[in-house]
Amino acid sequence: MxxxxxxxxxxxxxxxxxxxxxxxxxxxxxxxxxxxxxxxxxxxxxxxxxxxxxxxxxxxxxxxxxxxxxxxxxxHYKIWTIFDEDYPRLLKNIPDPPIILYGLGRSDYINHLPALAVVGTRRPSKFAKKNMYDLLAPLVNKDWLFVSGMAAGIDGYAHRIADYYGGKTIAVIAGGLNHPYPSEHLDLFQRLSKKHLVISEYPPHTRPERYHFPERNRIISGLAFATLVIEAQERSGSLITADQALEQGREVLAVPNAISLEQAKGCHYLIQNGAKLVQSTYDILQEWDELKQNWLHL
Known part of the structure; x- marks a missing residue:
């Protein structure tokens, strides 16, 4: 004991x-x-x-x-504590690592590499689904894992692409595992908690609060070598995740779009400030090839 x-x-x-x-x-x-x-x-x-x-x-x-x-x-939950030998190795050295994580599903996914955080707006444009399919589906075939927050819009698309095409995904939710949010993703939550992995740092009985969302973003970025921002407004949770990724020593990748598109402004801001511009899956693969030796020996 x-x-x-x-x-x-x-x-x-x-x-x-x-x-x-x-x-x-x-x-x-x-x-x-x-x-x-x-x-x-x-x-x-x-x-x-x-x-x-x-x-x-x-x-x-x-x-x-x-x-x-x-x-x-x-x-019936998988629990990782900061005392445990199997505590996620990618989270060990981030600023303010979670003390405890609660999980449902494939606990072995927690240390899978390569892992890519995928984030973006809850109100994606009509271009988002096709762009995500073009960029992410080839990565599923190469055994990549996607980390996201199970929110409406881009997050949900990322999880569903991984699930539909036989890939791997981790959902990091705000609030406890007994209170999945948003309610329209209850079916997605149930599927991910059986076939993939859903985690939270909050005890299962905890209802989601506004401050939980920016807090959980550091776990999304922390579980991946890079964060890919698909679409985001200039002031958004996605840009908070990108900032946290940089603070953690992770890469930030951003997808450009039409200059008239409100959902593109956050990505264009990131690119102007040094994020890697992503036009194809090759750009993501190239980033991993250049950096993978740093991550595979953690």
Whole structure:
């Protein structure tokens, strides 16, 4: 029985816990054994926990046991913790890696290479589907994996291309696995969670919040050697993902389009600022060929 791991997973189910508080607690004691013995004042003074939260957390920690019902509820999920040897290697060295990931489906996909993050607008143009098919279908045949966020529009297209043509895909969702979003992708979620892989850093009972979406983007980019932006407006979550990819030392690729197209402006901005312009699948393959030795030996 791995008690430090169980303590961490149990702690993560506390409704008011934050990632920054968990990091502070782990920094104090990586096994969390001391933390579980803290008084309310210790939680306030040592972990900078607000008093109201500290009182609730102290009571919650006192109820821990390896067979606690909160842990039993998680038995059918694959769980990776930052303590685990099989923690995704591509996420180990990114800034602010997730402390815990919950998964449904093909857990072996988590370390698959080459992996390409594919992101874009929720309101794609009429050109988007054909462009995506032309660029991505040949990669499916070469055993590439696509990572995206299961959102409407470009994300959903990327997952469906991988699924339809017998490829591999990972969906990183905002909120917990018991609350897939958006509702119109429930059928896609069910398919991906059986044939592919769906992951989240939030406990399964967590409903999606607005701040979850930009947070999960760092995992999308972190699981791939490069992020491909298909269509995006100038101020969008896709550009946040591109920024996070650069911060993580990943490549950013962007597809150009008509200058009159609102959905092209974000991609053109990225290209102006150094992203690789992608006109064909060859451009993506060339990028991987130049960089793969850096990734295959991680």
């Amino acid at each position: 791995n008690l430090p791991r169980l303590r961490l997973i149990y702690l993560a189910q506390f409704p008011q816990i934050t990632r920054s508080l968990m990091y502070r607690m782990i920094k104090k004691d990586v096994t969390l054994s001391t933390i579980y013995q803290y008084s309310i004042n210790d939680l306030v003074d040592q972990c900078h926990c607000p008093l109201k939260t500290a009182k609730q957390l102290h009571q919650y920690l006192s109820e821990f046991e390896p067979n606690h019902n909160n842990l039993k509820k998680l038995h």
